[in-house]
Amino acid sequence: MPVGPSPLGRRERNKQAKLERITAAASELFAEHGVDEVTTQQIADAADIGTGTLFLYAKTKGELLLLVQNAHYATALDRGRTAAAKETTAVGAIVALLTPVVQCNRVQVDNGRTYLREMVFGDPAEPHHAEALAIVGQTEDATANILVRHAGLVDAQAATLARVISAILFLTMASSEHIDSSVEKIVDAVRSQIVAILPR
Template sequence: MPLAAQSLGRRERNKQAKLERIIAAASELFAEQGVDEVTTQQIADKADIGAGTLFLYAKTKGELLLLVQNAHYATALANGQAAAEKTPGVLGATLAIIRPVVNCNRVHVDNGRTYLREMVFGDPREPHHAEALKIVAQTEQAVAGILSRDEAITDADAATLARVVSSIMFLTMASAVNPHTGTEEIIENIRGQIGAILPR
């Protein structure tokens, strides 16, 4: 048993195990059927818990999707940051951060669009919505750090531009409703928009 698990009490380990089962069940069902077609009862059954227990972890199906997608988004962001460290140029490094996020969002197009909608219109008092916004803020901080490489961009301008880049990324992903639109096509669209706002 890992040390981290050993340091938790039995109750906390049980809660963590249930959470992991919920994430695995919801992730699999959402990927197979799409979030709109899956019921919370199906998720509870697959996770081998009661429906009431499920609602202790997420009160709505939208929150369940946020719970699942937040984990994927966080991984995508970490991969993008690692790629950006090795990528020269402000525009190239910014796109290196964005590419894995777009990839993540396009795994299941309808789920990706629902996730974006939940991020914008979900209940900010819910923990998984708050976590999604935190990841968005981390993305903007990472992009601001890249933009600050350009001596012509002040730290304050980098933060503002990073917010604009974030808006471009999310709006472009949300508007790409055709499931056959590939990641590279979306990235090229984003590249053109970001290139237009960067100092020349």
């Protein structure tokens, strides 16, 4: 008979409960006020922990934002994969894959732009930053798979082009030009750039 995973001990359960409270508190405060207007003390108070404890889970406010947003981005990527599977062209499938990511980024514009900045310039050794980069890698893998399947590219070429498309997505979302742009306008800008670089 297969043995299931052993249950978490009390210490691990307490750590998990604190992490969940921190994530919920930071998510609510960031969504309501924006990351720049929230202090770590406010998050600690809302999570009912000390600031010293908070810093055991995330050393900076930027890392707290990564902690919160990574879960949202992972969910957005799942939605994008589902949508992309219904498309029959490379452009259609890539746009379907990336649209939920754009939607996620624009829920709170300042938070979305700060998240991208933290992802690019943050400490790659920090676990929440590493998780963010892993989500980027998964998005690029999904894009490359679409390019192989729908555009007939070889794996190496598809992987390189997927990284270019990832850069297009991030720069378009982070650009000051698009601070006030709608999701639809950003998606259209990304689509037009993808069309311009895909092999014909």
